[in-house]
Amino acid sequence: MASPVFCGATIGSLDVAATAPPRAAEEVTAEGLAHAGCLDITPPGINPPHPDLQRPAGTSIHRAVGSATCTSRSLLAAENRLLAEV
Incomplete structure (x- = not known):
């Protein structure tokens, strides 16, 4: 095969x-x-990171690089349909 x-x-x-x-x-x-149709649903940081704990781009060292959470409108609509049946 x-x-x-x-x-x-x-x-x-x-x-x-x-x-x-x-x-x-x-x-x-x-x-x-x-990323067509991609909705970023990553929660914002609660507090701005201390300068000693920032990467050169300004992001916190405590958030993993590339850890954005994304979804699509069709997935959110499907979840809403499922929740409406409960």
Whole structure:
């Protein structure tokens, strides 16, 4: 059994890249990096960090880098529908 393949790989005589529309990988990557539809729901810091406890960008050293919490409108709507049934 063949393992999963990514764009540009081949399985036997099948060229996987030939089955994808032109520039499909670039479009998917751009969409993902744009965070389209992403709502940042990360709670704000309660107090501003002390200067000795800040990174050069001004963020607190106590908050993990890249720890933003995001969701989408469709996920919030689904959660609201579930809660309405309770």
